[in-house]
Amino acid sequence: MMENATIVAIVIFVIAYALIISEKVHRTIVGLFGAMLMILFGIISQETAVHHIDFNTLGLLMGMMIIVNITSETGLFNFLAIWAAQKVKAQPIALLVVLSTITMVCSALLDNVTTVLLTVPITFSITSQLKVDVMPYLISQILSSNIGGTATLIGDPPNIMIGSAVGLDFMAFVENLTLVSIIIFILVQFILIALYRKSLHTQPELQDKIMRLPAGAQITDHSLLRKCLAVIFLTITLFVLHGSLGLESATVALSGAGLLLLLTATRDENTIVKVLSKIEWPAIFFFGGLFILVGALVETGVIRMLAAEAIKATGGDVEATAILILWMSAFASAFIDNIPFVATLIPLIQDMGQMGLTNLDPLWWSLALGACLGGNGTLIGASANVVVASMSAQRGRPISFIGFMKIALPIMTFTIIISNIYVCIRYL
Numbered sequence: 487m488m489e490n491a492t493i494v495a496i497v498i499f500v501i502a503y504a505l506i507i508s509e510k511v512h513r514t515i516v517g518l519f520g521a522m523l524m525i526l527f528g529i530i531s532q533e534t535a536v537h538h539i540d541f542n543t544l545g546l547l548m549g550m551m552i553i554v555n556i557t558s559e560t561g562l563f564n565f566l567a568i569w570a571a572q573k574v575k576a577q578p579i580a581l582l583v584v585l586s587t588i589t590m591v592c593s594a595l596l597d598n599v600t601t602v603l604l605t606v607p608i609t610f611s612i613t614s615q616l617k618v619d620v621m622p623y624l625i626s627q628i629l630s631s632n633i634g635g636t637a638t639l640i641g642d643p644p645n646i647m648i649g650s651a652v653g654l655d656f657m658a659f660v661e662n663l664t665l666v667s668i669i670i671f672i673l674v675q676f677i678l679i680a681l682y683r684k685s686l687h688t689q690p691e692l693q694d695k696i697m698r699l700p701a702g703a704q705i706t707d708h709s710l711l712r713k714c715l716a717v718i719f720l721t722i723t724l725f726v727l728h729g730s731l732g733l734e735s736a737t738v739a740l741s742g743a744g745l746l747l748l749l750t751a752t753r754d755e756n757t758i759v760k761v762l763s764k765i766e767w768p769a770i771f772f773f774g775g776l777f778i779l780v781g782a783l784v785e786t787g788v789i790r791m792l793a794a795e796a797i798k799a800t801g802g803d804v805e806a807t808a809i810l811i812l813w814m815s816a817f818a819s820a821f822i823d824n825i826p827f828v829a830t831l832i833p834l835i836q837d838m839g840q841m842g843l844t845n846l847d848p849l850w851w852s853l854a855l856g857a858c859l860g861g862n863g864t865l866i867g868a869s870a871n872v873v874v875a876s877m878s879a880q881r882g883r884p885i886s887f888i889g890f891m892k893i894a895l896p897i898m899t900f901t902i903i904i905s906n907i908y909v910c911i912r913y914l
Contacts, residue, residue: 517775538781549739564704567612576693593634622682636858637667644857769876808848815856820863848913
């Protein structure tokens with residue numbers, strides 16, 4: 487019976503993935519219907535399926551979307567877009583580097599989903615005024631958010647999971663991953679500039695127009711802005727401290743959203759409906775479906791079996807195992823959610839320690855690099871990717887799955903080669 491369930495789960499997952507890649511059916515419909523098939527065929531019970539939905543991710547998304555939607559009414563994002571453009575003389579290439587750097591740094595200190603929710607509206611605002619293609623900027627921000635998320639303990643969920651399981655603190659991640667993340671970010675920026683140099687140009691009169699714009703005049707509601715900035719500051723402070731306070735990031739985001747609604751809407755139902763209607767519901771429901779699809783593979787033992795077989799193939803050799811974990815976690819994270827994959831590998835690596843392997847450090851850092859950077863491989867490889875794609879589609883610029891993968895997968899592979907060299911030099 488179990489073997490049949492495993493086969494059916496794999497078939498449903500592969501078909502769902504093929505439909506997502508083909509883009510014949512919207513990914514939200516595929517995610518939802520695929521998840522329901524897993525339940526209808528008895529692969530996973532409804533109760534277990536709900537258990538696999540990561541509310542921390544969904545709560546974080548919804549909370550930050552509410553905060554961003556209310557803040558956008560103040561004109562803050564237009565102000566920041568013009569301010570940033572004026573600082574680099576409205577040069578499109580310099581602007582790409584600046585926005586990517588902001589995304590990378592913020593993703594390391596917050597989390598990559600929160601960061602792209604804040605930076606994507608700024609990006610659309612400034613590229614529309616310069617009449618320059620927004621796509622290179624969005625792709626660069628997706629890549630930068632995942633690279634930045636690799637650099638610290640709180641940047642990406644896999645790092646939080648590894649740190650918690652192994653007892654590694656914030657500074658351990660800074661000492662082991664921040665330098666290589668910065669090197670990778672710089673190299674990726676050079677690649678993107680080389681790829682998009684021809685399309686990153688604008689007209690001098692548009693640059694002059696941007697330079698003459700009074701940035702401060704973009705703020706349309708100062709009273710609302712003060713409330714939004716106070717809540718954003720409080721929310722970001724709690725994000726930085728959430729680990730020591732014992733709070734989940736979803737609790738922080740939803741608390742901030744609730745407080746901002748309390749300060750700005752109170753009893754105005756029209757405002758509440760307007761704010762909630764702007765939440766990226768297709769992305770939320772897609773994540774829910776994807777969590778259940780991957781959860782079915784976890785419950786049937788498919789992911790654990792693949793991981794165990796791969797590690798067994800190295801015969802317990804630390805160097806071979808570290809390199810295998812790096813590459814396996816990278817490509818697995820590009821195509822399935824990295825959270826259940828990392829959750830599966832953590833006990834397997836701990837078992838290797840109990841079987842006699844004394845130095846597990848190379849394995850943990852390989853897992854962190856592979857799982858976080860691997861998210862850059864496809865459009866559904868990381869939460870931030872899906873959020874950017876959803877926000878972009880809502881603004882009339884859908885990002886193609888294949889189009890993104892053609893650029894991102896080779897770059898992701900390049901970053902894993904750099905990581906491989908780093909792991910060999912530093913640990914092996």
